[in-house]
Amino acid sequence: xxxxxxxxxxxxxxxTATRVNMKLVQFVKDGKQSxxxxxxxxxxxxxxxxxxxxxxxxxxxxxxxxxxMEKAKSFVASCKSTISTQDVKILSPITGCEKVVCVGMNYKxxxxxxxxxxxxxxxxxxxxxxxxxxxxDPIILPKLSNSVDWEVELAVVIGQTGKNIQIENAxxxxxxxxxxxxxxxxxxxxxxxxxxxxxxxxxxTFCPLGPWLLTKDAVKDPHNLSLRCIVNDKVMQNSSxxxxxxxxxxxxxxxxxxxxxxxxxxILTGTPPGVGIFRKPPILLKAGDVVTCEVEGxxxxxxxxxxxx
Numbered sequence: 001x002x003x004x005x006x007x008x009x010x011x012x013x014x015x016t017a018t019r020v021n022m023k024l025v026q027f028v029k030d031g032k033q034s035x036x037x038x039x040x041x042x043x044x045x046x047x048x049x050x051x052x053x054x055x056x057x058x059x060x061x062x063x064x065x066x067x068x069m070e071k072a073k074s075f076v077a078s079c080k081s082t083i084s085t086q087d088v089k090i091l092s093p094i095t096g097c098e099k100v101v102c103v104g105m106n107y108k109x110x111x112x113x114x115x116x117x118x119x120x121x122x123x124x125x126x127x128x129x130x131x132x133x134x135x136x137d138p139i140i141l142p143k144l145s146n147s148v149d150w151e152v153e154l155a156v157v158i159g160q161t162g163k164n165i166q167i168e169n170a171x172x173x174x175x176x177x178x179x180x181x182x183x184x185x186x187x188x189x190x191x192x193x194x195x196x197x198x199x200x201x202x203x204x205t206f207c208p209l210g211p212w213l214l215t216k217d218a219v220k221d222p223h224n225l226s227l228r229c230i231v232n233d234k235v236m237q238n239s240s241x242x243x244x245x246x247x248x249x250x251x252x253x254x255x256x257x258x259x260x261x262x263x264x265x266x267i268l269t270g271t272p273p274g275v276g277i278f279r280k281p282p283i284l285l286k287a288g289d290v291v292t293c294e295v296e297g298x299x300x301x302x303x304x305x306x307x308x309x
Contacts, residue, residue, distance in 0.1 A: 024058065025213075026092065026093055029083065043085065045079050090135060092132050102182060104124070112273070122254050135210035140205045141287060150237070150276060154180070154295050155266055158265040170253045180293070181207070189201060225241045237271070239273065
């Protein structure tokens with residue numbers, strides 16, 4: 001019953017009644033954390049420079065609601081000064097959030113890859129927020145695992161508090177989207193710890209996010225985006241969010257039945273086929289690898305792989 005309902009909603013397009021269309025970033029300049037709007041590849045409008053109207057972190061900014069978002073839009077439109085991306089350290093667009101909620105087995109083609117049935121209801125697990133890292137930062141291979149794998153994902157960022165959200169209202173609670181890499185230690189996910197997924201998913205650096213938070217109105221249809229994972233210049237995953245079993249609106253509504261969603265909460269919506277563990281023979285990440293995850297129209301993140309010291 002649930003699967004049929006979700007597929008119907010999976011084709012829902014986002015209303016474009018009010019457009020914001022900003023690439024929101026977090027960064028550090030001269031030891032000070034700030035938030036801003038990426039104007040182009042080389043410049044950022046600093047929202048927090050000499051402006052006490054804006055907090056210096058994204059979670060607090062999102063908690064300010066639509067009025068603060070509109071104020072930021074007006075500020076960017078009138079601001080004539082920018083700072084160079086070369087002069088800052090770009091962080092993950094979301095840090096210090098309350099929850100990172102993940103949906104497993106949420107691509108039809110990924111289920112086929114495993115000869116697994118398509119879920120009748122969303123399979124939910126989580127990562128600790130401490131696993132979040134940014135574009136360009138290293139993925140650290142833990143000494144405890146020898147089976148670390150890649151997973152490109154579309155990530156949804158929540159913009160306002162919600163509980164028991166109705167599907168038809170779900171997009172009202174979405175602030176925007178970013179690119180996620182659900183790094184996974186398959187031995188801890190599939191063999192150890194009673195085969196509970198959490199430990200295998202939540203080692204430090206196992207959730208690269210970025211490079212920015214693209215506000216939702218810039219994405220006409222989150223259910224029709226290509227996404228790829230490239231390891232050392234070789235395309236390993238190449239699919240589309242049209243393969244989602246449960247769409248963004250369904251997933252937001254479903255999760256909110258169990259927990260209250262808060263501004264800045266991140267939802268990873270699942271990964272397509274092509275992960276390393278199901279290749280024959282399996283291919284797993286090693287020190288020196290470079291992984292790029294990209295989602296059409298949203299952006300891409302690249303992270304080198306290093307061994308834990």
